[in-house]
Amino acid sequence: MSKGTLYTPGAEAVAVKGRFAAYRWLILRRVSQVGILVLFMVGPVLLWLKGAGGRPAEVFWPVKGTLASSLTLDVLPLTDPFMVLQSLAAGHVMTKTAFIGAAIVLAFYLLVGGRTYCSWVCPVNIVTDAAHWLRQKLGLKGGIQLARRTRYWVMAMALIVSAATGVLAWELVNPITIFQRVLTFGVGLGWLVILGIFLYDTFASKRGWCSHLCPVGAFYALVNRFGLVKVSAAKRSACTNCMDCFAVCPEPHVITPALRGADRGLGPVILSADCTNCGRCADVCAPAVFEFATRFANQSEAKPGEHASSQVPKAA
């Protein structure tokens, strides 16, 4: 591995596995993120094409609402549970449909892993990934590094302010729904919020927004403590210590215990609630160390004290 501005994580994986396999999960994620946005935009765009006089009932509108609260095909309600918590804190009366929507969303993310929302659904992730890519290309280092727990304080503040004001505090400034609205309804000041996150992540703080500040990501990390689907360093003995997985991972601290914990009797499954199940570690790994598994596949192949990972160095 050569560090510096020309360092390209995953170059070896491209050479060994081919370009598609080395970007497989990234491509699928982008298809998922963009596809979900398109589903939200179909109705408004058709309405616009039909003319100002068109009424929603006259056009095909597959998904109504926003990522905070939506109705798919007029039958499936989906509600952001964090938005429901803010509503309850603010003293609002929630409808039965909103609770059902939140229960469906919670059940889904308990199954697939909470922070799967971040990497497979949230459009802001595309912006922060782009900022990280540019940061690496420019060879930028240093900057502000807030504690990761800051996002939990932001989450708590959002609930406290909601309770104190009776207003859904986070939803006033939530860049996720702002992003969705500016895409759907055109240019507005919302672009400045998205641009601000991009500039902050690029020039001020590495992975500054998603890994340190976003309360929605913090909420889904709490859900992720019980998530079923996990990434596993199943073939960790094949690790060549190229560090590419650490370079691409949005939460690189989650990798070390699974990849390097065999000596301590730790299993290969990445159990950290911060992992976003993005699959980039699997993409860029030439010896295919990583794969998707469940939390139950976490048996260690070595007992504590045994040296099962002699190829794997100790420092991250």
Ligand code: SF4
């Ligand atoms: S941390 Fe927040 S902004 Fe980032 S991907 Fe997750 S929900 Fe979206």
Ligand code: SF4
């Ligand atoms: S460990 Fe892998 S799947 Fe988890 S966040 Fe990092 S790169 Fe993504």
